[in-house]
Amino acid sequence: MEQIARTSKQIGAAIRRRRRLLNLSQGELGAKTKLRQATISALENGEPGARLRTLIDVMVALGLELVIRERSKAEGRIEDFF
Amino acid sequence: MEQIARTSKQIGAAIRRRRRLLNLSQGELGAKTKLRQATISALENGEPGARLRTLIDVMVALGLELVIRERSKAEGRIEDFF
DNA sequence: CAATTTTATACGCTACATCGTATATTGACA
C-alpha cells in the first residue's frame, strides 16, 4: 500500500498502520531501533520536530521506504477536478 | 520523476535536484520557507538530525510530496534476482 | 583571470528531541 504523506501527522499515521500490520508494539519497535517507546509514540503522533534519523531508523525496521516526487494534483480532492 | 530515498543523503540529494530544476538558490528557498540558507545547505547535505518540520516545509515550497510504501525488493540491486 | 553569486562553515544562543526512568491513561479481552 502506498501512502501519500504531506504532513508529519500523515507520516506518523502511515508508520503506525505499518507497525500494527506487523503486530509489533511500540516497545518492540523501540527495541529494534534502539529508540524509546516514548519516542515511537511521539513520531506516530506526528511530532513535527522529530528527527529524520528517527524516521529513517523506524522505516528501516518496518521495511518501509520513502519516495519523493512532484506533488500530485487532486489526489483525494475531488473538487480539483472541477 | 520519482526518487526512492532510504537515507537522509538521498533525501537531501532529491531536494537539491528539485531546487535546481526550479532555478532557486538555497537563499531563495530559505526565504520562501523562513529557514536559513545554512539550514537548507545542511538538509541537502543529508544531515540525519534535521527535523521533519524542516523537510516538510522545504518539500512544500518545492512542490514535492512524500510517499511511504513497502520497501521494494531488488531496487537497483541486481544480485537480488539470483 | 576577475568579479559575482552560491554554498559551506563558524560562533554563541535558544529551543527542543531524545534519553532513562517512572507513572498515568487508555485499550483489549476474559
Place this chain on the structure above:
DNA sequence: TGTCAATATACGATGTAGCGTATAAAATTG
C-alpha cells in the same frame, strides 16, 4: 467489570538543530 498489555505523558539531563550573523570556500559567468 477487572486485569493486563499498550500507549501517552512526566521529570531532569544531555545533545544538537536551527537561529542571527558573518565569513570562507567554491562555483559560475563575463
